[in-house]
Each structure stands twice: as C-alpha cells, then as structure tokens.
Amino acid sequence: MMERALYxxxxxYERLELLLDNMNRVPQNRREDLSQLEDDLATCHIVAPDEMPPNIVTLHSTVRYLDLDSNKVRVVTLVFPSNADLSTGRISIAVPLGxxxxxxxxxxxxxxxxxxGAKTIRIEEVLYQPEATGDYYL
Structure with a gap:
C-alpha cells in the first residue's frame, strides 16, 4: 500500500477515535483494516478544518474512483457506519474500502x-470535500 501522510x-480525529474505541469493545470487530486505521490515527497530521488540502479524501467526501480490476468508475461518499447505505453509494469508514x-x-x-488477495483503485477526483466548502462539522 502506498505510504501517505494522513490529514x-x-x-x-476525535470522532474516529471514539468510533474505534467503541468498535474494539466487541472482539469480532477486530479486523486488519481497522488496525490500519488505528495506526493511521496514531501518525496523522491533525489540522484545522480550514487548513485541509481540498484534494484529500476526508469524512463525508464524495469520490470518483476507477476500479483497476473491473475498469469501472464508481462514485462513493465516505460516511460513519450509521449513515452507510450501499444502494446510494454511501460507504462506511469501517469497511476496507472506506x-x-x-x-x-x-x-x-x-x-x-x-x-x-488485493484490490486496487485509482482516485480520479474528489467531487466534494466538506472542508473545502466550509462544511466543517458534518
């Protein structure tokens, strides 16, 4: 996986820490993707909302990506588990893709x-990022 500086x-940050703490209380929630998310939180750069670069995928961002295996373009919005709905393209931060x-x-x-094995996509465009439009507390 490509190394990145997570912003x-x-x-x-506070909401993701709380989410992970709550999920980790249930043993069957322990998954590698959540462990990676925990590691990312431990090394992330915490910034003020108005300092977030506009091309970064954040919570509530809408992203167009290319699935390199199927060559299909998809659009998804990254949300918390309680707001996930695959039929509308809202994917949870707690699933591997999210x-x-x-x-x-x-x-x-x-x-x-x-x-x-492994799955690879290419992020084509961040169509909407809340911080870029001043929606700091979605």
Missing amino acids: LTDYD AAILGHSEGDLVTWKTFD
Missing part, C-alpha cells in the same frame, strides 16, 4: 487486502 481535522481511501488524494493508487 484529519481535529473534529474528525478505511483505505481516507487521507488519499486525487491520482493516488489505493490497495488493500481482500480474501482473494
């Missing part, structure tokens, strides 16, 4: 482990 707003794209930017190749 989070202080608001999102955890993997957080902090990446346009043009990045993102790879994560699957049961069958």
